[in-house]
Amino acid sequence: MLEDLDRIGPVLILMVSAGGILLVDLALHERDRRWLPFGALAGLAAAAIWTVVLILRGREAVVFSGTYSLDSFSIFFNFLFLGVAGLVVLASADHVRRLRYQGEFWTLLLLATTGMMLLAGARDLILIFVALELTSISQYVLAGFLKDDRSSEAGLKYIILGAIASAVILYGMAFLFGISGTTKLVAPEGQASIFALIAQGESGTRAALFAAMVMLGAGFSFKVALVPFQMWVPDVYEAAATPVAAFLSVGSKAAGFAVLLRIFYEGFGPDSFIGSDWSNLFAAFAVVSMTVGNVMALLQTNIKRMLGYSSIAQAGNIAIGVAAIAASGGGVSLGASGVTFFLATYVFTNLGAFFAVIVISQRLGSDAIAGYAGMGRRAPLLAAALAICLVSLTGIPPTAGFVAKLYIFNAAVQSDLVWLVIVGVLNTAVSAYYYLRIVSHMYVSPAPDEGDIVPSPWLAAALLTTSVGVVAIGLVPFPLIKAAERAASALG
Amino acid sequence: MQLLFDNYVAVLLATIIGSILVLSALLASRLLAPFSESRQKRTTYECGMVPIGRVRTQVHIRYYLFAILFLIFDVEAVFLFPWAVTFVDIGPVAFYEMVLFILILGSGLVYAWKKGVLQWK
Amino acid sequence: MEAVTQQIPLEHFLVLSAILFSLGVYGVLTRRNAVLILMSIELMLNAASVNMVAFAAYTSPEQFIGIIFAIFIITIAAAEAGLALAIILRIFRYRKTANVDEIDELKW
Numbered sequence: 141m142l143e144d145l146d147r148i149g150p151v152l153i154l155m156v157s158a159g160g161i162l163l164v165d166l167a168l169h170e171r172d173r174r175w176l177p178f179g180a181l182a183g184l185a186a187a188a189i190w191t192v193v194l195i196l197r198g199r200e201a202v203v204f205s206g207t208y209s210l211d212s213f214s215i216f217f218n219f220l221f222l223g224v225a226g227l228v229v230l231a232s233a234d235h236v237r238r239l240r241y242q243g244e245f246w247t248l249l250l251l252a253t254t255g256m257m258l259l260a261g262a263r264d265l266i267l268i269f270v271a272l273e274l275t276s277i278s279q280y281v282l283a284g285f286l287k288d289d290r291s292s293e294a295g296l297k298y299i300i301l302g303a304i305a306s307a308v309i310l311y312g313m314a315f316l317f318g319i320s321g322t323t324k325l326v327a328p329e330g331q332a333s334i335f336a337l338i339a340q341g342e343s344g345t346r347a348a349l350f351a352a353m354v355m356l357g358a359g360f361s362f363k364v365a366l367v368p369f370q371m372w373v374p375d376v377y378e379a380a381a382t383p384v385a386a387f388l389s390v391g392s393k394a395a396g397f398a399v400l401l402r403i404f405y406e407g408f409g410p411d412s413f414i415g416s417d418w419s420n421l422f423a424a425f426a427v428v429s430m431t432v433g434n435v436m437a438l439l440q441t442n443i444k445r446m447l448g449y450s451s452i453a454q455a456g457n458i459a460i461g462v463a464a465i466a467a468s469g470g471g472v473s474l475g476a477s478g479v480t481f482f483l484a485t486y487v488f489t490n491l492g493a494f495f496a497v498i499v500i501s502q503r504l505g506s507d508a509i510a511g512y513a514g515m516g517r518r519a520p521l522l523a524a525a526l527a528i529c530l531v532s533l534t535g536i537p538p539t540a541g542f543v544a545k546l547y548i549f550n551a552a553v554q555s556d557l558v559w560l561v562i563v564g565v566l567n568t569a570v571s572a573y574y575y576l577r578i579v580s581h582m583y584v585s586p587a588p589d590e591g592d593i594v595p596s597p598w599l600a601a602a603l604l605t606t607s608v609g610v611v612a613i614g615l616v617p618f619p620l621i622k623a624a625e626r627a628a629s630a631l632g
Numbered sequence: 633m634q635l636l637f638d639n640y641v642a643v644l645l646a647t648i649i650g651s652i653l654v655l656s657a658l659l660a661s662r663l664l665a666p667f668s669e670s671r672q673k674r675t676t677y678e679c680g681m682v683p684i685g686r687v688r689t690q691v692h693i694r695y696y697l698f699a700i701l702f703l704i705f706d707v708e709a710v711f712l713f714p715w716a717v718t719f720v721d722i723g724p725v726a727f728y729e730m731v732l733f734i735l736i737l738g739s740g741l742v743y744a745w746k747k748g749v750l751q752w753k
Numbered sequence: 754m755e756a757v758t759q760q761i762p763l764e765h766f767l768v769l770s771a772i773l774f775s776l777g778v779y780g781v782l783t784r785r786n787a788v789l790i791l792m793s794i795e796l797m798l799n800a801a802s803v804n805m806v807a808f809a810a811y812t813s814p815e816q817f818i819g820i821i822f823a824i825f826i827i828t829i830a831a832a833e834a835g836l837a838l839a840i841i842l843r844i845f846r847y848r849k850t851a852n853v854d855e856i857d858e859l860k861w
Contacts, residue, residue, distance in 0.1 A: 141725060163739060166746045266822050273829045277836060284840050289847040293856050295840045300790055300853075303833050304781060307797035310826060311774060314804035321813040323822065696842065700835050707831045710824055 144203035147194065147210045150187040150218055151257050157183025158250035165243020173242045177233045177598075180246040181226060184253070188222045191215060206324050206331075207264035209630075214261030216480060216627035217398050221260070224391050224487055225253040230602035231495050232383030234502075245285065249387065252278035256395035263406070265313045265323035268399055272309070275395055276302050276363070279388055283380045294372075294379035301372045305362035312355025319345045319352075325407035338412045349414055356403060357421050364396035366459060367429040370452045374436075377448035382501060385444060386494030389451045394483045397458055401465075405476050406631045410466040419466035422459045423560055429456030430567040437574050442507045443497055446574065450533060451490065453571060458482050460564055461548045464555040474551035476631060481624035482548050485540035485613055489532040492606030496526035499595040499603070512578055514587025522593060523582045525607040530575040532610045535568050540613035547621070697749050701741070708737055758811055766807035774800035785852045787841045791834060798830045 145152065161179050168176075194200075195215060202209045228249065236245050255275030262268040280302060284295020317323055320337040327333035338349065362369040377385040404418050433453030440446035461482060464475030497507070499522055504511040515523040532541030545568065549561045595603060613620055676683050711733065719726040744750065773796055780793025802823040809819025845851050 159736070159739065162743060166743065266818075266825060269822075270825055270829065273833070277832060280836060280840075284843070289844075292840060292843045292847065296787065296837070296844055296853075296856065299833070299837045299840060300787070300794070303791075303794045303837065304797070306829075306833070307774075307777070307794055307801060310798060310801035311804065313822075314770075314801045314808065317805060317819060317822070318808035318812060321808075321816075323818050693842065696838070700839070703831055703835055707828045710827055714824070 147199055147201060147203045148208060148258075148261075149190045149194070150222075151254055153187045153190055154183055154250050154254040154257070157186070158247045158254065161243050161250070162247040165247075168243075174237060176242055176246050177229055177236070180229050180250060183250060184222050184226050184229070187257075188219065191218050191222075202263065206327055207267045208258070208261045209263045210261060211630035213398075213401075213480075213627045213630040214257075216484075216623060217260030217394065218257050220394055220484055220487060221253050221256045221391065224387065224394070224491065225249060227491050227495075227602050227605060228383055228387045228391075230598045230605075231386065231491075231498055232381070233598040234596050235381055235383050235498070239285070240287070241285075245282070248278040248282050248285075252282065252387070252391065256391055256398075259395045260398040260402075262399065262402065263325045265317065265325070268403070269306075269310065269313065272363070272399070273306065275392065276306065279392060282384045283376050283388065285384065286379075286381055290379040291381070294376045298372050298376050301362065301369075305359045305369065308355050309359030312352040312359065315348050315352035315355070319348050325402065334407045335409055338407075338409055338414060341413055346414075350417065353404075353408065353414060353418055354421065357418065357425075360396050360400050360403075361425055364393045364400070364458075365429075365452050365455050366425045367432040367452060367456070370429070370432070370455075373452055374440075374445045374448035377451075378442060378445045378507070382444065382494060382498045385447075386491055386498070389447070389494065390487045390490050393451065393455060393458075394487065397462070397479055397483055400462060401476055401479060401628075401631060404462065405465050405473070410473060410632075415466040419463050423463040423557065426456045426459035426463055426560060427563050429453065429459060430564060431456075434567050434570040434574075437571070440574075441509055443501075443509050443512070443578070444507045446509065447490070447493060447497070450571070450575070453567065454486060454490070454533070456567070457545065457548060457564060458486075460552050460557070460560055463560065464548070464551040464557055473628065473632060474547075474554055476628035477621070477625040478544075478548040478551040480627050481621055482544040484620055484624060485532070485544040485610075488606050488609035488613065489529050489539070489541050492525060492529035492603065492610060493533065495599060495603045495606060496522055496529065499599055500526075500593060503593045509578060509581070511588075512581050513585035514582070515593075516583035518587050518589070518591065519593040522595065522603070525603050527579045527582065528607050528610055530579055532614070534572045534575045536572075538611070538614040540610045540617070543614060543617040543621075694752070697744075701744055701749065704737055704740060708734070758814070763807060763811045766803060770800040770803040770807070773797075773803065785854050787844075787851045787853050787856075788838070790853065791837050791841075795830060795834060798826055802826045 157179065161176060161183075164179070165173065165176065194210065200211050200215075202211075208214075229246070232245070232249075236242050239245060252275050255271045255273075255278065258267065258271035259275065262271055280295055280299040283298045284292050313323075316334055320332060320334045322332040322334065324331070324333040326335045337345070358369060362372075365373045376388065380388070404422075408414055408418060410419075430453050433449050433451075433456060437446050437449035437453065440449060458479055461475045461479035464478065465473045466475075500512065500515065500519075501507050515526075528539065532539035535541045535545040537543075545564075549564060552558075552561045552564070672678060712730070715726065715730050719730065777793045777795075777797035777800060780796065781790055784790050784793060805819040805823045805826070809817065809823075813819070841851055844856060848856060850856070
């Protein structure tokens with residue numbers, strides 16, 4: 141029992157610090173609340189240190205009778221989510237200081253991170269569902285956190301559509317449970333598990349399995365914002381506070397894809413009789429997501445909405461990797477490590493873009509793309525940081541986004557999905573137009589206003605981390621690629 | 633089908649006997665009680681105040697917070713019942729786990745209390 | 754329990770849950786009032802619970818996994834409904850309406 145608790149220590153620490161912040165906040169005076177972000181950072185740091193200690197002691201194991209697996213995959217995502225949460229704490233410290241409910245904000249942020257970390261390690265349908273709801277419910281509240289009309293509307297849309305997605309996922313899970321008699325995705329030899337059942341081959345369960353696959357695929361596509369389940373994304377990104385939108389865009393996407401890999405790669409298996417079915421499902425998602433996301437992003441005049449549609453298109457890129465897993469047919473899959481690696485680079489790139497938007501929007505008082513004209517002269521460093529991230533989102537060297545796209549396209553080629561790569565490259569060309577339009581706007585167009593824009597120390601630190609990360613991964617990608625491949629090998 | 637409905641025979645009997653009891657009580661009062669018709673008899677409360685306003689009233693929105701608080705402990709009971717019948721077999725771990733669970737919920741109540749949810753303003 | 758599982762085939766429960774789920778989807782798609790949409794979602798969640806419990810009783814009666822799952826569904830559905838109602842209340846305060854087709858400030 142204590143052995144098991146030791147292995148989910150990072151998760152427990154986050155939970156305790158989330159609850160602690162909520163209760164401490166009750167006793168604090170208004171002026172002392174500015175110390176709360178340090179509490180959140182301390183909790184995240186403690187969780188990261190605990191994870192490092194677990195690695196050093198070589199404690200990887202499957203715990204709680206097979207429900208949670210501490211392996212290189214969940215460790216990779218532990219660090220990823222802790223990093224995301226840490227950067228978002230830095231970026232939202234100023235924003236939160238103006239809010240009435242400060243302790244609640246930090247608590248929800250930490251709880252959402254807790255749920256994501258549990259999701260990445262979950263190997264049991266019940267834990268997946270509970271962790272998913274822990275993340276989602278925290279995010280619903282965060283999306284509707286601002287005391288205004290639009291934020292509430294975004295929260296309502298998010299929770300209604302999210303609850304429908306949860307119900308669909310649950311119905312799919314019920315079918316999986318019905319045909320296998322267990323909720324375990326994988327189990328040791330000789331015990332019942334979903335993987336073992338599917339590996340046995342077709343035995344009159346194909347229809348139920350197919351229904352379960354489509355329902356789980358559709359439900360989780362909502363969480364990672366794949367078309368046609370993307371309706372909430374632009375609205376929520378536009379109306380929620382920008383730091384929250386940044387958190388949603390990378391956090392829920394990474395968690396969603398992590399659990400998709402767990403269910404489809406680890407549970408359903410790439411070379412089972414249903415493998416080609418789910419490969420085709422995600423190939424279709426990838427094509428429509430990239431196309432719809434990019435075309436709609438072209439039309440936007442609000443930068444947060446544009447980033448929303450861009451994140452839909454990027455989800456399509458990642459789905460190429462998921463489709464490539466099954467088609468590769470056994471062995472360590474480039475597709476799975478591609479998804480993992482792409483998510484890591486996407487965290488730096490997209491967070492960086494959102495952080496720059498936070499600073500600029502705060503000063504301009506609006507999110508209109510037109511306001512970015514001449515930013516290269518008004519705020520050279522800030523514009524450079526945003527430009528690096530936009531270039532990386534397009535996928536141009538020498539940035540992280542380029543390496544990630546190359547890796548994932550290569551995985552697709554290896555799996556004989558050349559047509560998917562062609563669609564991806566065409567879409568990259570379309571996306572270059574709207575990403576680089578902003579870059580040229582910042583450097584070529586004259587500035588309507590003068591006056592420097594200086595980020596606060598918190599945001600400057602966050603921006604520096606993301607920009608350096610994007611360029612560093614672009615120049616020296618191999619350590620991270622190695623880590624991603626190690627993480628993915630835990631699933632295969 | 634025989635087996636399935638065996639358990640319901642008792643329910644059926646209870647329904648029939650219950651109906652007979654109620655009907656006979658109503659009938660008896662109808663037959664035995666003296667019966668006088670007057671205007672006073674027709675008011676809503678014969679020996680109370682005359683009611684004001686409509687019958688259908690809206691519940692104040694402030695009850696919503698109480699309903700949510702109630703919901704926490706209502707749902708807690710869902711976990712308490714299965715635990716109550718088995719925790720002796722499972723051992724002390726189950727006991728302490730449930731204590732922890734209730735403490736977490738309790739801290740939620742403390743939070744609501746400190747935020748002034750329980751005050752009727 | 755023995756008696757029921759022997760006399761009513763599993764399919765009846767599956768059809769019941771499929772009907773419940775379809776009613777829920779229909780309600781979500783056709784209702785305008787946010788509260789009614791919420792109730793329809795509740796119907797979908799309950800359909801999944803019915804499925805879980807039925808499968809648990811028929812396929813693995815000696816284990817309780819399906820029933821435990823159903824308990825978790827009930828709890829989390831309650832949490833979700835509580836939160837959604839709170840958000841609807843906030844919107845009602847701003848807009849004086851809970852109809853989703855009138856809550857349309859954010860578009861495309």
